[in-house]
Amino acid sequence: MRVAIMGAGIGGLTLAQGLLKAGVDVTVYERDPSPQHRNQGYRIHISPVGEEALAATLPSAVRRRVIATATQPGDLVAGFDHQLDSQFEQVFPIAGPDAVTSVDRYAFRRALMTGLDDVLRFGKQFTSYAEGQDGVEISFADGSSAAVDVLVGADGVGSVVRSQLLPDFDVVDIGVRCVYGKVPVTPEVRALAPEAFLRGFCYASGPTGLGVAFAPTLFREPPAEYGDYLMAVLVGTNSLLDASDDELFGMAAPELWSLFTRSVTDWHPTIRALIARGEPDAAFPITLRTCITVPTWTSARVTLLGDAVHPMTPAAGAGANTALWDAARLTQALISGEDLAIYQQEMVANGQKAVTESLQNAERMFNVTIAA
Ligand SMILES: Cc1cc2nc3c(=O)[nH]c(=O)nc-3n(C[C@H](O)[C@H](O)[C@H](O)COP(=O)(O)OP(=O)(O)OC[C@H]3O[C@@H](n4cnc5c(N)ncnc54)[C@H](O)[C@@H]3O)c2cc1C
Known part of the structure; x- marks a missing residue:
C-alpha cells in the first residue's frame, strides 16, 4: 500500500513515523x-492523550528524541489580573523525568522528522487530487504528480x-487575534519573572478585556538555534488591540512588539519589564x-486528520493533542487494513468533543460569542 501524506506538521509526521x-x-x-x-510558533502543551499517542506510534529512537528535546515539566496553571493579583491557581504533581508535558513546536517537529529523510519531500505544494477505482492521482504546484492508494490530508x-473533499465546510473566525512572541530567559529575566511564570501557563486579564499569557519553555536539550524562553502572547479583538486586520497583518515583527508594549502600558511593572526584554x-x-x-464524508481512499x-x-x-490522537488511530487503521470509515467515525466523535470544549473555553476566556 502506498500512502501519501500532505503536510509535515505534527499529525502528518507522527502518522508517517507510525506507518x-x-x-x-x-x-x-x-x-x-x-x-x-x-x-x-512556540510552546505547545502536550496532554496525556498526546503523550499516549506518541508512545503508541513512534519508533523508540524518535520517541527518545522527542523526550530529550521537550521542555522540563511544569506544575502550574494560574490566572492573574493585570496588576498580578492572583485570581486562581491549579497545581499539578510534577511529572516524571521522561514525561512530555510541553514542547517547542520547531524542536518537536525536528524530533518527529528523525529518520524520515527518505520519505519527506519539502517544497511540494499539493494542489488537487483525482480519485479513481484503483487509486488516487495527486498533483502539485510544480506540475509534478504521484499515484498512491491512500491520500491523507494533514495540511492544517x-x-x-479538505477544500476539494468538503467544499462547503466552514471555518469560523472567532474575532480574536493574538500577537505571539518570546522573552529569552536570561539570568535577569529569571530574577525578574514571578515564580509562577517559570512554573507553568499563566494568564493575566486586563480591565478592558485584553489578555496576556506567559508560559515557560525551559528545554531539557535546547535546539542549536535558540535557548530557554517565556512564550508571551497578547490576546484581544481588533478593537481592543486598536488595529484592523490590514494593519495587524501588515506590521513588521518589531511593530507588533511595540503594539504589545503599548497595550500593557498600565499593567504591573513586572509585566512591562518582561515585555521590554522580549525579542522584537x-x-x-x-x-x-x-x-x-x-x-x-464518503471516500475509501481520501481521509483527513488534525x-x-x-x-x-x-x-x-x-x-495538537487531537491531531496526535488521529495520527495514532489512523496508523492502526492503515496497518490493519480496516475500513477508513471506522477511523473517520471515531475521529469525528473524539474531535467533536475537543472542538466543543475549546469553543466553550474560548467564549469564557476571550469574552466572545461564537456564532454557529
Ligand atoms: C498559537 C497556537 C498555539 C497552540 N497551542 C497548542 C497547545 O498548547 N496544545 C495543543 O494541543 N494545540 C495547540 N495549538 C494547536 C496546534 O498547533 C494544531 O492543532 C496542530 O499543529 C495541528 O496539527 P496538524 O498536523 O493537523 O497541522 P499543522 O501542524 O498545522 O501542519 C500542517 C502542515 O501542512 C502544510 N501544508 C499546508 N498546506 C499544504 C499544501 N497545500 N501542500 C503541502 N503541505 C501543506 C503546512 O505547511 C504544515 O506544515 C496551538 C495552535 C496555535 C496557532
Missing part, C-alpha cells in the same frame, strides 16, 4: 521549502485536500479559527 515503523510505503509532501521556513487549518523580531500575529461541527478536519481555538490546548 514507516510498520513497513508501509509512505511519502510526506510539505509545501514549505525547509523545516526552518517561516515562524513555527487551510487544508487544500520574534513577534507574529494569528487569527483564532475553529469549526463548529466536525464533518463526515486541523484539516477539526480546526479549533487554542483555548483547550487540545489541537
Whole structure:
C-alpha cells in the first residue's frame, strides 16, 4: 500500500513515523521549502492523550528524541489580573523525568522528522487530487504528480485536500487575534519573572478585556538555534488591540512588539519589564479559527486528520493533542487494513468533543460569542 501524506506538521509526521515503523510505503509532501521556513510558533502543551499517542506510534529512537528535546515539566496553571493579583491557581504533581508535558513546536517537529529523510519531500505544494477505482492521482504546484492508494490530508487549518473533499465546510473566525512572541530567559529575566511564570501557563486579564499569557519553555536539550524562553502572547479583538486586520497583518515583527508594549502600558511593572526584554523580531500575529461541527464524508481512499478536519481555538490546548490522537488511530487503521470509515467515525466523535470544549473555553476566556 502506498500512502501519501500532505503536510509535515505534527499529525502528518507522527502518522508517517507510525506507518514507516510498520513497513508501509509512505511519502510526506510539505509545501514549505525547509523545516526552518517561516515562524513555527512556540510552546505547545502536550496532554496525556498526546503523550499516549506518541508512545503508541513512534519508533523508540524518535520517541527518545522527542523526550530529550521537550521542555522540563511544569506544575502550574494560574490566572492573574493585570496588576498580578492572583485570581486562581491549579497545581499539578510534577511529572516524571521522561514525561512530555510541553514542547517547542520547531524542536518537536525536528524530533518527529528523525529518520524520515527518505520519505519527506519539502517544497511540494499539493494542489488537487483525482480519485479513481484503483487509486488516487495527486498533483502539485510544480506540475509534478504521484499515484498512491491512500491520500491523507494533514495540511492544517487551510487544508487544500479538505477544500476539494468538503467544499462547503466552514471555518469560523472567532474575532480574536493574538500577537505571539518570546522573552529569552536570561539570568535577569529569571530574577525578574514571578515564580509562577517559570512554573507553568499563566494568564493575566486586563480591565478592558485584553489578555496576556506567559508560559515557560525551559528545554531539557535546547535546539542549536535558540535557548530557554517565556512564550508571551497578547490576546484581544481588533478593537481592543486598536488595529484592523490590514494593519495587524501588515506590521513588521518589531511593530507588533511595540503594539504589545503599548497595550500593557498600565499593567504591573513586572509585566512591562518582561515585555521590554522580549525579542522584537520574534513577534507574529494569528487569527483564532475553529469549526463548529466536525464533518463526515464518503471516500475509501481520501481521509483527513488534525486541523484539516477539526480546526479549533487554542483555548483547550487540545489541537495538537487531537491531531496526535488521529495520527495514532489512523496508523492502526492503515496497518490493519480496516475500513477508513471506522477511523473517520471515531475521529469525528473524539474531535467533536475537543472542538466543543475549546469553543466553550474560548467564549469564557476571550469574552466572545461564537456564532454557529
Ligand atoms: C498559537 C497556537 C498555539 C497552540 N497551542 C497548542 C497547545 O498548547 N496544545 C495543543 O494541543 N494545540 C495547540 N495549538 C494547536 C496546534 O498547533 C494544531 O492543532 C496542530 O499543529 C495541528 O496539527 P496538524 O498536523 O493537523 O497541522 P499543522 O501542524 O498545522 O501542519 C500542517 C502542515 O501542512 C502544510 N501544508 C499546508 N498546506 C499544504 C499544501 N497545500 N501542500 C503541502 N503541505 C501543506 C503546512 O505547511 C504544515 O506544515 C496551538 C495552535 C496555535 C496557532
